[in-house]
Amino acid sequence: MMSDIDNSVVVYGAGYSVYVRIVRIVLAEKGVSYELVPVDVFAQEGLPADYIARHPFGRIPAFSHGGFDLYETTAVTRYIDESFDGPALQPQATRERARMNQIIAMLDNYAYGPMVWDVYVQRMEPPEGQHPDEAKIADGLAKTRRFLIALTDLVGDRLWLAGDTPCLADFHAAPIFDLFQQAPEGAAMLAEFPSLVAWWERIKVRPSVAAALA
Numbered sequence: 001m002m003s004d005i006d007n008s009v010v011v012y013g014a015g016y017s018v019y020v021r022i023v024r025i026v027l028a029e030k031g032v033s034y035e036l037v038p039v040d041v042f043a044q045e046g047l048p049a050d051y052i053a054r055h056p057f058g059r060i061p062a063f064s065h066g067g068f069d070l071y072e073t074t075a076v077t078r079y080i081d082e083s084f085d086g087p088a089l090q091p092q093a094t095r096e097r098a099r100m101n102q103i104i105a106m107l108d109n110y111a112y113g114p115m116v117w118d119v120y121v122q123r124m125e126p127p128e129g130q131h132p133d134e135a136k137i138a139d140g141l142a143k144t145r146r147f148l149i150a151l152t153d154l155v156g157d158r159l160w161l162a163g164d165t166p167c168l169a170d171f172h173a174a175p176i177f178d179l180f181q182q183a184p185e186g187a188a189m190l191a192e193f194p195s196l197v198a199w200w201e202r203i204k205v206r207p208s209v210a211a212a213l214a
Contacts, residue, residue: 007066009034012054014041018116019073020061021175021212026077028208029171030086074104077168089171091163100162103154103169106147107176114143115180123183141185148193155195159202166203174209 009027011034013020020036027034039051039060047058055062055071062069063076065083070076081089091097118140122132155161161169177200180186190197203209 008064009066010037010064011035012037012039012051012062012064013060014039017041017060018112018175018179019059022073022172023061023063023076023080024212025171025174025208026080026089026168028211029089029166030080030084032080032084032086073172074108074168077171081168087165089166089168091167093163096163096167099154100167100169103151103161104172106151107169107172110143110147110150111173112176114140114147115176115186119144119183119186120179123185124179137185141189144180144186145189148189148196152193152195155199157195159199161199166206170199170203171209174203175213178204178213 009032011020011023011027013023013036015021015036015038024034024036039047039062041047041058041060051062052058054064054069057071059071061073061076062071063079064070065079070079078090091100118136122137122140126132151161158164160166161173177190177196181190181200190200204213
């Protein structure tokens with residue numbers, strides 16, 4: 001395992017980004033010091049040319065550790081967990097690790113778009129000069145309900161999403177749930193799932209999560 005003082009760690013992205021927050025939470029959980037280099041994907045002047053060289057798809061975050069460059073959040077968080085000292089953030093048991101990977105994929109494929117873009121953005125930060133798209137919000141809520149039902153069934157009575165201790169799935173979910181519950185409709189829907197409300201109350205007060213979401 002490498003110490004966090006062996007090589008510099010740099011995260012490129014914007015503090016408001018869900019996926020930048022995920023990486024920052026994981027770094028904090030591992031006790032890794034890092035530099036956050038601001039990159040705004042919505043800047044009027046566009047992305048800097050050198051950033052496109054770092055991330056050819058123009059997304060955030062990008063990550064660098066001692067000259068090793070990496071992008072795609074799930075690859076980055078697994079690399080951080082496996083490369084630095086600190087508590088293990090992936091279950092050792094094969095089935096729990098598979099469940100963790102399943103939930104992360106569900107978050108990316110079925111939750112992030114509806115919960116963040118369709119519900120939170122439309123209700124809380126609609127595009128300038130536009131009213132919230134009520135049809136998009138309704139559709140996002142319907143898709144989110146399906147996701148929350150599926151997630152509740154998978155989690156059962158566990159304290160954390162994929163086992164007895166927090167793992168990468170919990171830290172992947174936290175920034176998504178944070179934005180969703182800021183929308184009134186999101187908070188109302190989440191309240192229908194008491195086990196997930198209890199999980200949210202536990203995860204949001206962890207120092208790593210609270211700092212990233214501040």
